[in-house]
Amino acid sequence: MKYAQKNTTVIKTMDILNLFMDHIKMSLPELGLYTQIPRTSLLRMLTSLVEMGFLHRDASGNYELGLTFLHFGQLVAERMDIRNIALPVMHRLQQEADEAVNLAINDGNEAIYVEKINTSHQVKVYTRIGRRAPLYGGACPRILLAFMPHDEREKYIEETELISYAAGTILNKEDLRRELVEVCRVGYSVSHSELQDFTSAVAAPIYNRRGQVIASLSLAGLTERFKGERLQFLIELVMTAAREISSRLGWRV
Template sequence: MQNKNITVVKSMDVLNLFLHHSVLTLNEMVELLGVPKTSVHRMAGSFETMGFLQKNDEGRYKLGLQFLQFGQLVAERLDIRQIALPIMKELRDRAKEAVNLIIKDSNDAIYIEKVDTLHPVRLYTKVGRRAPLYAGACSRIILAFLDEDEQERYVCETKMVPIGSGTITDKDQMREVLADARENGYTISDSELENETISIAAPIFDHTGSLAAGLSIAGPDSRFGEERHPELIELLKSAAKEISFQLGYQEGNE
């Protein structure tokens, strides 16, 4: 039990009962767990309050709808990684640069998949890395395609502090850049998260037409001369569109 919280483990024991039982009374849970009734009652009550358990009119417990929400999110996010990875590898091979897959997590963007460039000089990122939505193309493309009210609320409430030498901190400028990204279907950042780096990002949409993720190409600015931008943008948007189509997206739904 080293490094484990005993209360959390015991609470999970309650939920684990429902892997094999669709409904249980409080007394049945007590019997199966072999722990005091007061403890089980307290844990079950807490889970009911949080939506992880539901109690019917007969006092019998079953798993709550909160699990459906979490399960759906996990399934969607796993599916998008599986769908995107081969397309990301093809994009890496054609663009010769690193490719990242990013989703929104609260007020951050989080990297959930990456394919490194084969160049010896590269921009290092890792799965699980976080960045604020206002900084960098990979994050900003998500912010650009949020609901307008949610986007404006974020811009108004967020203190935009410099991270790299090119981080945009002026809110009016940010609004212009977001509007351009939404109109053009991509955005470019220069030294916003790390100095002397460039990133180009495009949105990925799901079967409902909603934003699902962002796809980006990133690397040292020495390899991202403006003459390459049209080619890279075209490759990126094509890859993002292919992932969207495989998620069930149909043009005109966003």
């Protein structure tokens, strides 16, 4: 494998971790033999990896992979599985609502759309798989922000500049905070002209087996179709579908 122009510390760290693909446990001398990293530097790197949870040092002084990898592994598997689990429900939801259906997850400080089913309507709301959106804008991203741990949510709000994307984008941070509290209270989010003028969306959270919100499911379309009794009908549809996907992921109320 070529590592041209890569950070040498990162490369050495990866060399250490790669050894545990073939070895369950390794001693300091063994790691030094395989990596050829000077003992002092190697010990410093191993100590840092233990402190961060990437490695564990047992009572005998041997090293093994830490629980952090278990967490990351579960997260990656969860995110890969959710598309396959959600897709049949999304197809049914699209047929029931005849609106576009979107599935989004949190990726850093943005929402990323990982699955989409288009509506049969001639005029469609533009969203593509892989599209990113600010967490404060639109019903689907806002679900991810609303159900973040409080400290993370506040940090995001404090550090994020609210930029206008359309006529209805929330630009006041206190208004955003109030909206997030309401989303958590009712269990869904509604947006009108926040990321694109004359478009609306309704969204609901998807939970994993530990009760954590890991994705959001939404219906999106032209605002003229998201009003009155039909809006309430769409809210009920998306909440029911999100609960079904959550249940298939192991969530229990």
